[in-house]
Amino acid sequence: MKLSRRDFIKACAASAALSLATGTAKADMNLIAPDPEIDRWVKTVCCYCANGDPLLAGIKNGRVVAVKGDPSSPVNFGRICIKGMTLPKVLYAKDRALKPMIREDASKKGTVEGFEEATWDEALSVIVSRFKEIIKTHGSDALAFYVTGQFYTETHIVLNKLVKGLIGTNNYDANARLCMASAVGGYEKTLGSDAPPGAFADMEETELFFIIGSNMAEMHPSTFYRVVNQKMNKGAKAIVVDPRKTPTAVVADLHLRAKRLGTDVALMNAMAHVMISENLIKQEFIDKHVTGFDQYKKFILGESGLDQKYMDDPAGALKNEHFAPFNYSPENVETITGIPAEHIRKAARIFARAGTVMSFWIQGLNQSTHGVWNNAAINNLHLITGNIGRPGACAFSHTGQANAMGERETGSLAAFLPAHRLVTDKKDREEIEKFWGVPGGSISSKPGYTALDIQYAALKGYLKALTIWGTNPGTSMADINAWRDAMKRMFVVSIDCFHTTESSLYADVILPAAMQWAEQTGCFTNSERRVQISEKAVDPPGEAKADWEIVLLLAQKLGYGEYFKKYRTTEDIWNDWRPMSTGMYCDMTGISYKRLRELPGIQWPCFDENHSGTVRRYTDFKFTTDRLDEPHTPGFKASLVLTPHREPAEVPDQDYPFYMTTGRCYEHYHTRTKTGKVSDIHYSVPRAWVEICTEDARRLGIGNDRWVVIESRRGRFTARSWITDRVLPGTIFVPFHFGKVSDLDGGTEGRKEPESTANLATNPRYDNFSRQPEFKCSAVRIKLA
């Protein structure tokens, strides 16, 4: 055989490629430094999404240099995503906040100028003297605190005590308001109490995944991995409902794409219609464990004669005319949603005939002016098919932030108190006052301002000071123009691990905080109610302090030091919290630091130190509706809620002909204060894009990769076009990550590009019940820049 030189080289290359392909890829997730060089591995929990993936942080010479998954974890079996993998780079980012800073010249708000370094004592004195002055002249309800679902549970507990118990205002809301508030309402209305009934372990038992309004392939990758595994190994089916062809939808057996956004309720009602009219429901389960079926059936089939008490809506969003008889047949709903009737029928039949169904949803349902009804509608489907309380059968609302669940449990929303108690309930207030050891009547009975209400209350002059802690509303809030105006009218304290962010631009005082990951110890509750401990691995840089320490310092300066004397470590705070939860749904009495350090997390409710935690709730089908005072929910039966279809607050018209929906991408997390600091991630996805479908792009003469101006009634921003068939005609998609200053190049401002903040254009109208804004749907027009 004669080999030319060229053939020889080719053969060599092929064999090299072959050896690479068959060679054992290292099973180790650590891609930054090899194992033997690491001094020790510290057990932490990822601070990004609410999967709560355990991460082992590799320490060398006092620095975190590597990250790997923990294969023994039941949460993710060691799978992590690129965001978790690159966390060490975030710790050592250049723009970490290192020293407290004060800005005296309020006219420089909105810029980076005018900040002077100060000591902790000076900065705290400025804050406290302003707070006291405001409380004296305007009352404590003129102060507001806007915090994050990425705090540790311990931080929430002490901060709640300080703000609600001692300062005496309920203006304490967290950014989960933009994220999970509707899910809380949906669960409470149907099953009786907040939090998902099942667990991730259900994914290995289920026959059908019903994924609606969730792009889990990009947002919760390690969960998606388990979905794909279940599909491959056990032949589970997947129905995905999403107007975009996301990477999640690619694996779907049936993909339902709505041409008109915000019509999920109609779709799910139509599925119920098919199930009822084809008699695919589980009548026996309904008779035993569910109330309100007769009314529900009448409502879905469009019969008249609904009982008035089922139509009551405490938030006043729904009126009698919304309950006018309407037949939710697939044909009627096709005209509402744009999904072919045949597909709706098929989806309903697959759903009803599957032995077990596990639904996943997140912002696609939650971020809506009828988010609570979206949530209730999907819970209804699970109730009429009996898909609850069994292994593999679960209505699972994913959460978006590491401790969004912990925040709900500790009552860190404007109307709640710890352990799902309510500020409006006298008994609840008294109980908590006793636990906190504060004088009776300290807690106000008036629910505070929620996230969006804060900005409008400030514009009206009701609020005088705002503390933004660990979150970046400067990019994430709806209607940013209004937000910026509001910030200029208030005394703003920004406490964060980074400066500059879009929020700290408007600060009067900046306090440097430690990162939630690896720089402080505390507990996170993940989506499946699993409490896990994340240990401190390294000291925070500069003068940054852990969040709970800052709360204690602030309390001391305000003169409430004695109430916080007993807290020396986060463990003291945790032990103070456990009895507060005793007897409540989120019972954590049996969860101690010692057990958390030994076990891979414990799922609440956990009643005592010998209890191993609860994988699934409602296995005895005793729903917790006994606490509801609604007349149609007698004890222990789940309740079917009537969910009339309503259009989103803003629909396209002649002037603004496109639906704009916002979302995230795999590489970035929220407003990129962290991921924008990782060079690998930042230079892969440095700027915002807008997904436009081929047909619309051709009609408007927009080419690929051009600057496009997107304009709504509220504001305009620019993004690079991406012509793709991921979106349908009439819809555009924009990621909301991209603010104007926070990334490695100093954002769009640093690059001297037009601003790409998607929330300049989003609609601030919210669900009246959950007060969650409608990020997922607004009307816009687009043109070449």
Next chain:
Amino acid sequence: MLEHIFKVPSEKNLIRPPGAPDEIEFLLTCQRCGKCAQACEHGSIKIAGGDTGAAVGTPFLELRKSYCRMCMRCVAACEHGILKKVDGRLKIGVAKIDKRFCPAWNGVVCMTCHSYCPEGAVELDSELRPQVNEKCTGCGLCESMCVKYPSIKVVRSDSIWL
């Protein structure tokens, strides 16, 4: 023989603009006028420097910085007809995955190259690990989006330095 004269360091892996002929022919015929680089609106085409031996002055694609949109403006700009219009399917290279670096081959759930590929050329196996199939055109979108460079990289598919 010619290979020895044109000693282009192979690690440079110069990807030529669309429509370029075989590497040797390209090195012989390219007039090094730089018109194609000027015509490239996206800044993908760069001019090779002195460290590339005989290739100095020739155009190549820097796909990591900016992937090739295949808009063919460079072909239109080529006054000497070296870059030729291609009928049918264009292929300027082929993406190769380096399993030592690729996060997906090392226990991380990452599907970036798969989800951005406009041709559907990156397939995932049951463990969600990517593999490149024959549909790859070498546009380099995956390379520009890859979070852990150089996990996926476009290499020349038709040159002697493969």
